Amino acid sequence: MCAGLAALEAGAEVLMLEKADAALAGGNTKYTAGAMRFAYDGADDLLPLLKDPDDPRLAKTDFGGYSAARFADDLLGFNGGRPLSEEQRRLVDGSLAAMQWLGGHGVKFEPIYSRQSFEKDGRHVFWGGLTLAAEDEGVGLFEMERAAFEAQGGELRLATPVTGLVTEGGRVVGVETEGGRLDADAVVLACGGFEASEALREDWMGGDWRRAKVRGTPHNTGDGLVMARELGARRHGLYTGCHATPMDLHMADYGGLDLPPGERKNYRKICYFLGVMLNADGQRFVDEGENFRNYTYAQFGRAVLEQPGHVAWQVFDAKTDDLLYAEYRFHDAHFEEAGTLEALCARLDGLDGEAALKTLADYNNSVDDSVPFNPTELDGRGTKGLALPKSNWAQRLETPPFRAYPVTGGITFTYGGLKVDARGGVVHEDGHAIPGLFACGEMVGGVFYEGYPGGSGLTSGAVFGRLAGAGAAG
Structure with a gap:
């Protein structure tokens, strides 16, 4: 949704092909609590993002701050000794701007009083750097983003799985669907990881993961990863890692x-x-x-x-x-x-x-x-x-x-994905960006490694979605 909205802003015509039907449209976003982790200095950064800025609890709330440096440190704590990756720097540096951008499109949030604060001396004290979530959780976040996307002229076509990428002269010029070929100036893959595929989990992560409960959508079966890798896309990130x-x-x-x-x-x-x-x-x-x-x-x-x-x-x-x-x-x-x-x-x-x-x-x-x-x-x-x-x-x-x-x-989502450049373009094994092909969301490798500070996944979707949408439109 963020990729589609960013592409529309840049003047593109956008058709979004959704594998699922109406009930499951929205992928893993629908299964989340709708919480988003981002760097902020204090309450002044949060108030413009709130659905109800007149909530009487706000006067007795200590949100504290969550600096970019602390966000980076939290990510580093899960890196297993690895330095901060290029993708992680993009996530941290773009997190507040992405939230403000969503807020500007009518996507509003609520303080997470029930799960991220404790009452102390008559005040609500937030304690973990994670403060805001969408009303109605991930379902509400998806519906608000969908409304913004469609208000800008985007088209969403449900129950239309993509079965392959169409190329001409090394450039991606469209997709194959069960209903036939669709041409495009650029394609953004935003179709999630491989957590819902028992075979890929076992093959890429190890035998224990075949037994994992799958928390999210049944549709994230690695389709986009397989398609992109057939074109020579570079594997990137920790394929044995997952949320x-x-x-x-x-x-x-x-x-x-x-x-x-x-x-x-x-x-x-x-x-x-x-x-x-x-x-x-x-x-x-x-x-x-x-x-x-x-x-x-x-x-x-x-x-x-x-x-x-x-x-x-x-x-x-x-x-x-x-x-x-x-x-x-x-x-x-x-x-x-x-x-x-x-x-x-x-x-x-x-x-x-x-x-x-x-x-x-x-x-x-x-x-x-x-x-x-x-x-x-x-x-x-x-x-x-x-x-x-x-x-x-x-x-x-x-x-x-x-x-x-x-x-x-x-298992919620997988960490191994593709290498993308600063415009969200999918990088080939030999180092060049594959013309016409972009990726975002769970498909971006290098964002998470051996763990995950809660709420970072949705923010990553917004940050890299904006990049990919703008890149594709360009």
């Missing part, structure tokens, strides 16, 4: 769009930082309190999938009931509950109960009670003496009833 998250073990693939706003993310389970996670061997396998969950859930989803049986259990006691997000009270949330940890572990099918009880006892005995618990910051309330620490928000599991939620790894 993943712990998900309810019993969720269905591609689920959630039938739920009302506020519930579409409820199969996700990302409050592990308030408790502990155990694998089937009864062992902890991550530092649940390593950082705010925005900075850990993507790699922790991978970690869960790599455990025996591709399963883990998130264990909590009653002290955290009021802090757990709504996804844990969702009518379809699966869990076991008991009055003692012994009884709880006995109810978890496939768990080594004896080992689990020892792990939980060791954890309880290691909690440092001298540091106050504070979920609004990295509070340093950790454990002492454990080989695998919990660095923040450690509290003893001692208040019944106790609950355990079974989770597995869910």
Whole structure:
């Protein structure tokens, strides 16, 4: 949508071909919470983007700031020692401008009070650099962008999958569809990654990923990547990397769009930082309190999938009931509950109960009670003496009833993609841009590597969409 809107602004005629029907049109955007991460200096940068600038809560809200340097540092934290990539610099530098551009086209946002702030001393304190989301989540974001696209004269043709690229003399001059050939001066591929293809996941990422729950659209099966690579497009980025998250073990693939706003993310389970996670061997396998969950859930989803049986259990006691997000009270949330940890572990099918009880006892005995618990910051309330620490928000599991939620790894989108130039043009293996071919969204490689700060994916779509649309129109 951002590519189409940018191309229209530049004077092009734009036809958008959508593989899905009306219900699923919009790709992975529809499955998101509609949150967008971007650099901003303070509330003055946010207020023009708000749908309701007169919300009475704003007077008691501390948004803080999120500098470009901090955004870059957050990305670097997931790079596995790699330096900031060219694509990441473009993402950071273009993030605020992309939000302002969307706002100028009537795409407005709301503060994420329910998931990104805590109340402290009568004020709403935002804590992770992620502050705004679209009303009605990803569905609302798609519909607002679609309205802007169509208002500018863009045409959207549904249920029209592209089956190939048409070239003449090395230049892309159109596409093949099931209904025939369509000619164009330029083609923008904005058709997502390969997360919905079991075969490509297994081939390009490894066997564990065949078992992953697919959180998003069933239509992102790598079509654009395969087409572009047949023309010699350069692979770019980490093909074994992806956005993943712990998900309810019993969720269905591609689920959630039938739920009302506020519930579409409820199969996700990302409050592990308030408790502990155990694998089937009864062992902890991550530092649940390593950082705010925005900075850990993507790699922790991978970690869960790599455990025996591709399963883990998130264990909590009653002290955290009021802090757990709504996804844990969702009518379809699966869990076991008991009055003692012994009884709880006995109810978890496939768990080594004896080992689990020892792990939980060791954890309880290691909690440092001298540091106050504070979920609004990295509070340093950790454990002492454990080989695998919990660095923040450690509290003893001692208040019944106790609950355990079974989770597995869910895949949202893949990180490996294509190399694009500064205009969004797809780069050939030999280094030249393939004439007439552009790409954006999940198809751009080099944006994310071994993790993902929440909300960056939609912003990447906007930033690289603008580049590709303007480039194609030019």
